[in-house]
Amino acid sequence: MPDLEIQVLRLDRDLPLPAYAHPGDAGADLLTTVDLTLAPGERILVPTGVALALPDGFVALVHPRSGLAARHGLSIVNTPGTVDAGYRGEIKVLLVNHDPREPIELRRGDRIAQLVVQRVERAAFVEVDRLPDSARGGGGYGSTGGFAAATRPDEPA
Ligand SMILES: O=c1ccn([C@H]2C[C@H](O)[C@@H](COP(=O)(O)OP(=O)(O)OP(=O)(O)O)O2)c(=O)[nH]1
Numbered sequence: 688m689p690d691l692e693i694q695v696l697r698l699d700r701d702l703p704l705p706a707y708a709h710p711g712d713a714g715a716d717l718l719t720t721v722d723l724t725l726a727p728g729e730r731i732l733v734p735t736g737v738a739l740a741l742p743d744g745f746v747a748l749v750h751p752r753s754g755l756a757a758r759h760g761l762s763i764v765n766t767p768g769t770v771d772a773g774y775r776g777e778i779k780v781l782l783v784n785h786d787p788r789e790p791i792e793l794r795r796g797d798r799i800a801q802l803v804v805q806r807v808e809r810a811a812f813v814e815v816d817r818l819p820d821s822a823r824g825g826g827g828y829g830s831t832g833g834f835a836a837a838t839r840p841d842e843p844a
């Protein structure tokens with residue numbers, strides 16, 4: 688049983704609606720409506736063929752898909768993209784090929800990104816002269832130390 692109903696306009700009637708691949712998935716897959724080839728380092732704004740009417744108090748975030756990122760270096764420049772509740776235009780995905788050598792070929796109907804719908808708060812930004820104390824204070828940018836070892840996708844973990 689879905690938690691929330693969202694009205695969707697299919698601008699491309701031959702492609703399916705965004706869908707969750709499994710029960711419990713956070714992201715619903717978005718498709719490309721066009722064939723395209725991304726050269727190494729290239730970025731392209733890709734149409735998905737869908738427009739939404741998100742209810743007020745929600746946002747849809749456009750996230751990369753992990754498999755394509757690991758296998759081909761495919762990502763999204765502005766990840767996660769922010770789809771505002773008031774936006775009624777076509778959702779587009781700003782894909783980028785991070786692979787230094789290989790082009791990435793995508794076909795119409797391929798899954799290129801995933802849409803995560805979340806509740807958001809609208810904040811009132813209240814100016815003050817001094818912020819309340821906290822345990823962290825101004826420490827950031829690795830102030831707690833300890834970087835984890837990195838693993839390349841093509842290396843055994
Ligand atoms: O990955 C994305 C990101 C944004 N959008 C759409 C929906 C969003 O509501 C609108 C504006 O996005 P954003 O606020 O991130 O861009 P901006 O550069 O601030 O543009 P604007 O001045 O129109 O707000 O563009 C997408 O279709 N895909």
Ligand SMILES: [Mg+2]
């Ligand atoms: Mg904006």
